[in-house]
Amino acid sequence: MKGIVLNRSLPGQLEEWNFDSFSIKENQVKIQIKAAALNHRDEWCRQGLYPNLKDGVILGSDGSGIVSELGSNVKHLALGQKVIVNPALNWGDNQKAQAKDFQIIGMPNHGTLAEELVVDSDRIYPRPDHLTWEEAAALPLAGLTAYRALCYQGQVKSGEKVLITGFGGGVAQFATQFALALGAEVYVSSSSAYKIEKAISLGVKAGFNYQNADWTEEANSKVGGFDLMIDGAAGDPLNDLIKVASPGARIVFYGATRGNPGKLEARKIFWNQLKIMGSTMGSDQDFEEMLDLVNRDKIKPIVDQVFSFDQAVQAFDKMKAGDQMGKIVLRP
Structure with a gap:
C-alpha cells in the first residue's frame, strides 16, 4: 500500500512509502482511496510550521473512495459504497467550540494521501451522487x-x-x-x-x-x-x-x-x-448540514488540477505558490 509521507530529511520533504495493508478494529472501516485533496495545512506540515510533526506520517485530510472492509460492529455502511471522509476528529459535544483533544486526519495520525485509509466509521459519509471522485475529495475540510x-x-x-x-x-x-x-x-x-x-x-x-x-x-x-x-x-x-x-x-x-x-x-x-x-473547521452537525446544502443545490467544487502520487512534490509546490483557482487533487 503506497502513501505520501512527510520526510524532512529530503529536499522536497515528501516521500512515497510502501506500507503493509492496515488492519481495522471493530468500529472502523477501510477505504480504498480514489482521490485526495490538498489543504494549506499539508503544505504547512511540509514547511515545519505545524505542531506535533512526525516524519513517516501519511499526509492529507481530504479523501473520497470505496468502502473495502468493514469492522464487525459497523452496520450503517456497505462494502463497495462510495463515500467521503469527515477529517475532524474528537470535536466533542459542544457545538460552540471544539474539545481540547480535537485533531485533524493527516497529522499526527495517518491521512488520505494513500491507497488506503483506516478510520472510525462515524467519520464516513455517502459521497454526493452529483460529484466526481475528484470533486468529492475536494469538499470536506474546506467545505x-x-x-x-x-x-x-x-x-x-x-x-x-x-x-x-x-x-x-x-x-x-x-x-x-x-x-x-x-x-x-x-x-x-x-x-x-x-x-x-x-x-x-x-x-x-x-x-x-x-x-x-x-x-x-x-x-x-x-x-x-x-x-x-x-x-x-x-x-x-x-x-x-x-x-x-x-x-x-x-x-x-x-x-x-x-x-x-x-x-x-x-x-x-x-x-x-x-x-x-x-471560526475553525466544524462539528459533525456542521458537516451534515454542509452536505445537505451541497446535495440540495448540487454544488460542485472547483478543481484546479489533478496530479498523480508521483507528482506529489509538484502538487505541493503549486499549493505553496498560491496561484491555484480551486482545489488541488491527487489520485493514487
Whole structure:
C-alpha cells in the first residue's frame, strides 16, 4: 500500500512509502482511496510550521473512495459504497467550540494521501451522487470550514451583502458558492483579475483587488458597506474590513495567514457595533448540514488540477505558490 509521507530529511520533504495493508478494529472501516485533496495545512506540515510533526506520517485530510472492509460492529455502511471522509476528529459535544483533544486526519495520525485509509466509521459519509471522485475529495475540510464560518458563526441571511476575501483558495471558494446558494448578494476580493472574473462567472456581483490602496473606498462607493465578511488572512488587512463594514456587521475569520494585526481600530469596532468572531473547521452537525446544502443545490467544487502520487512534490509546490483557482487533487 503506497502513501505520501512527510520526510524532512529530503529536499522536497515528501516521500512515497510502501506500507503493509492496515488492519481495522471493530468500529472502523477501510477505504480504498480514489482521490485526495490538498489543504494549506499539508503544505504547512511540509514547511515545519505545524505542531506535533512526525516524519513517516501519511499526509492529507481530504479523501473520497470505496468502502473495502468493514469492522464487525459497523452496520450503517456497505462494502463497495462510495463515500467521503469527515477529517475532524474528537470535536466533542459542544457545538460552540471544539474539545481540547480535537485533531485533524493527516497529522499526527495517518491521512488520505494513500491507497488506503483506516478510520472510525462515524467519520464516513455517502459521497454526493452529483460529484466526481475528484470533486468529492475536494469538499470536506474546506467545505466544512467555510460552512461553519458562513452559517454557524456568520449566520448569513438571504439578501445580505457578503464579502469573501482571498477568492481562489478552497475555503473562500466554498464560502462564495454557499453564500450564493443561500441567496446572499456576494462580493469577493483577490489579488488576481482572473480569479475575480471567475467569481463573477459564478454569480458574484463584483470583486476588488486588495492590493489596490483605494480598494476600500471603491467598495464603499459601489456597495455601501457589507453585512458579513468571511476572511482567512487577519493581520493588518483586518482593519480594511472594519472600514467597509456596515453598522452592526459581522466579521468572521477562520485563519491568520497574515499574522496578528499591528493595531486594531477599536473605536470603529465599538462605535459601529461590529462583531468579530473566530471560526475553525466544524462539528459533525456542521458537516451534515454542509452536505445537505451541497446535495440540495448540487454544488460542485472547483478543481484546479489533478496530479498523480508521483507528482506529489509538484502538487505541493503549486499549493505553496498560491496561484491555484480551486482545489488541488491527487489520485493514487
